Amino acid sequence: xxxxxxRVRKIVVEHLNVDAEKVTEKASFIDDLGAxxxxxxxxxxxxxxxxxxxxxxDAAEQIQTFGDAVTFLQKAVG
Amino acid sequence: xxxxxxKKALVTGASGGIGREIAxxxxxxxxxxxxxxxxxxxxxxxxxxxxxxxxxxxxxxxNLDEVDRLVPAAEDALGGLDILVNNAGMTRDNLFxxxxxxxxDEVLAVNLTAAFHLSRACLxxxxxxxxxxxxxxxxxxxxMGNPGQGNYAASKAGLIGMSKAxxxxxxxxxxxxxTVAPGFIGSAMTDELNEKQRQDIMSTxxxxxxGTAEEVAGxxxxxxxxxxxxxxxxxxxxxxxxAMI
Numbered sequence: 001x002x003x004x005x006x007r008v009r010k011i012v013v014e015h016l017n018v019d020a021e022k023v024t025e026k027a028s029f030i031d032d033l034g035a036x037x038x039x040x041x042x043x044x045x046x047x048x049x050x051x052x053x054x055x056x057x058d059a060a061e062q063i064q065t066f067g068d069a070v071t072f073l074q075k076a077v078g
Numbered sequence: 079x080x081x082x083x084x085k086k087a088l089v090t091g092a093s094g095g096i097g098r099e100i101a102x103x104x105x106x107x108x109x110x111x112x113x114x115x116x117x118x119x120x121x122x123x124x125x126x127x128x129x130x131x132x133x134x135x136x137x138x139x140x141n142l143d144e145v146d147r148l149v150p151a152a153e154d155a156l157g158g159l160d161i162l163v164n165n166a167g168m169t170r171d172n173l174f175x176x177x178x179x180x181x182x183d184e185v186l187a188v189n190l191t192a193a194f195h196l197s198r199a200c201l202x203x204x205x206x207x208x209x210x211x212x213x214x215x216x217x218x219x220x221x222m223g224n225p226g227q228g229n230y231a232a233s234k235a236g237l238i239g240m241s242k243a244x245x246x247x248x249x250x251x252x253x254x255x256x257t258v259a260p261g262f263i264g265s266a267m268t269d270e271l272n273e274k275q276r277q278d279i280m281s282t283x284x285x286x287x288x289g290t291a292e293e294v295a296g297x298x299x300x301x302x303x304x305x306x307x308x309x310x311x312x313x314x315x316x317x318x319x320x321a322m323i
Contacts, residue, residue, distance in 0.1 A: 038247060042205060
C-alpha cells in the first residue's frame, strides 16, 4: 500500500469524519465507517477527481470497503 | 432574506411567458441567469428585458443529446449552477381515447424526462458545493387532472413525485427540491381557451381572475432563496384558491 492508499484514506477520513485508524483494509464504508448510500456516491466522485479517472457505475457498486477502493484505483491508475 | 446575489441559475423555457418572468425575477433578486429555450429571438428579448449579462443556451428538450449538453454548458457559462428551474413545458391535448402515442411521448419527454436529465446532471456540482435549489414548474392539472390532458397531467404529476423522491435523497446535502403548481395563469396557453371555457374556469377560482406570471415567479424566488432553506419536497400551489390542497 502506497501513496494511493494514503490519498484514498485521506479522502475517506475527511469525508466521513472518522479516525484514520478505523480506515483499515476490510473496513466497509457503510457497515464500519458510518457512510450512507449518498456518502458512497460522493466518495466515488471524490476518488474520480483525486485520481482523474472515471469509475463506471457497475465498478462503483463493487467498491464496498477501503481495500476495494485502493485495489480498484491501483489498477485504474496503473 | 430573498437575496440571490452571487447565485447562478438556469431557467428552461425562458422564452415563454412564465419562464421569462421567472428569469427576470431571479435576476432582479441578484442571480445570474442562463436562459434556455428553443426560440433564440425570444430568449434574446428576455435577456434584454433583464438588462444584465445572460448566457443564452438554446436547447430542444425533446432531443436528449441536446438536453445532456445543457447543464454542462450552463456550468461553463456561469461558473457553476446553484438554481435549476425546470419550467419548460408543452401541451398536446387530446381526448384520452384519441390520444396518439406521439402526443403522449412528446409531452412526457419535454415535461418530465428532460427535467429528470437536467436535475440529475446538476446534482454532482450541487452536492460538492453543499447547496442547490431544484424547482419544477408543475401545474394544478397534475394534482386535479383535466379532461383532454392525460399526457400533460401525467407529466406534471410525475414532476411532483420525482421532486419528492429526489428531495428525500439530497436533503442532507442542503439541496432542496420543490415544485410550484400554477393554476390558470394568463399566458399564450390560456389565450387559446374559448369564452365558454374561460367562464367555466373563472367560476371555479375564488380569486375571480387569472393569475399572473409574476405571481408564479415570486414563488420561485422564494423557493430559491435562503428564506426557504427548510422547505423541501413541497408543492406550492399558486392558483387563486381553485384547489386548496
